Amino acid sequence: MPRIRFTSNLARHLAAPELTAEGGTVREALDDALADEALLRSYVLDEQGRLRRHVTIFLDGAMITDRRGLSDAVTRDTEIYVLQALSGG
C-alpha cells in the first residue's frame, strides 16, 4: 500500500503521523487515508478537494505533475510525501 508522509511543519498544528492507503492515484490514496481525518485533510486540501496552493506532493522524490487532478499514479510501494512550499515573510 502507498505510504503517506507529512511535512514535519504540520506537527506544530496537529498530529500528522505516517499513514497507509489504498488507491492507484494520489487522489485515491489521499481520499482513502484522510477519510476519517477531516481536520488533517483540511490542512492539505481545501473544502473543494483541491490541493492547497502552497502545499505540494512528491512521489518517491519527484514532484507530482497533476496538481489539479492529483491523477499521478501510485503503486503499493510508492512513498507519497506531502510538504509545504516555501514562502517569505
Add this chain to the structure above:
Amino acid sequence: MPSIDVATRKGLFRIEKADEGWTVVTPPAFLGEPVSAILTDPRDGTRYAALRLGHFGCRLHRSGDGGASWQEVPAPAYPKSDAEDAPALDMIWELVPGGADQPGLIWAGTLPGGLFVSRDRGDSWDLVTSLWEKPERARWFGGGYDHPGIHSILVDPRDSRRLALGISCGGVWLSEDGGESWTQGGQGLRADFLPPDQATDPVSQDPHRLSACAARPERIWCQHHNGIFVSSDGGATFVEIAGVKPAHFGFAVAAHPIDPDTAWFVPGVKDECRVPVDGQLVVTRTRDGGAGFDALSGGLPGTPCYDLIYRHALAVDASGDVLAMGSTTGNLWVSESAGTEWELVSAHLPPVHAVAFV
C-alpha cells in the same frame, strides 16, 4: 484587570493594565501565525481565534479557559461544488457573537464573501445561503483582496434578529429576521472609484468598516473608501460628511458605545497613498454627530510617521473612555482620555490586524 487582545501577523498578544501601566503579556498565543480575527464571547467568556496560515488554510481555535489552552474546531467551509472556480474559505475577517438571547450563536464574515453562522460555539458552521444566493452578489468585487469579503457584522442589542453587514465591495446589507432574508441598505453611500453614473449604486460600495453605537444602534458610523458617512436608521441610508480634516480616507472607525454623536477615525492621505497626512499620525474624533472633528495627536509619534491602522485595529471599551489602536508598523497605543492623549504600549509588535477589549 483591563486587558486587550491584539491579533497580529505573527501571533495573538494580550496587553494588560497593571500598577506599572499597560504591558504586553508573554508568551503570545499562536506565535508566528497570522491571526485574522478574534472574539471573546461576552455571554460565556469563550475565546475564539481565526488563523490564516500561509500554507495550510484558515484555522479556527477556541479556548474555554481564557486562553490557557486552545482547541482547534472546524473552520467555516463553503459547500462542495463541481464548478471550476468553486469557492473556498480564504480568510475569516470578523467573528461576532449573536444576541444575549442566542447563547452559543456566532457569526463569521469571510473572504470570498460568505456569511456563516454557528449555533454550537463553533463546533459546526452553516453558510447563510439566503445572502450567498442573492443575485446582486455577482456584482460584488474584491476590495484590497482578490475576492469580496464581509468585515463588519452588527447585531442589534435590542433585537438580535436585526443584522447589518459591511462588505468590501458589496455595500451594506440588512436583515430583520436573523438572516433569513436580506435587503440592500447603504443608500446614500457614494464611490468616486465607480463610473460617475454608478457612483451611488449601493451594491458596488466599499464601506471599509461599520461601527454602531451600542446604546443607540440605529446610529451607524461608516469609514468608507470614499469618506466618512453616518446612518441614523440602522444602515438603510447614510449621509456623507465632507470636509473632514486632515483627510476623510481611512479604514478604521469606532463608535462611542453610549453617545451616538461621538466616533473616532484614523485618516490617511487618500486611497492611492495610504499613510498619515504630512507624516503625522492623528485620530479624528467627532462629538457632535459629524458637524466638527478634532484631530488628536497627543502622545502619537511626531513626523515622519507612516503607520496605517487597519479596519479592525481601532477599538473602544464599554465606557467610551478607553481606546486601543494598533498599526501596520507594529505600534500599539492606548488612550484613557477618549482619544485626547495616547500612551505607546509597544513599538515592536508584528503588524496589527485587530484589537479587542476583553
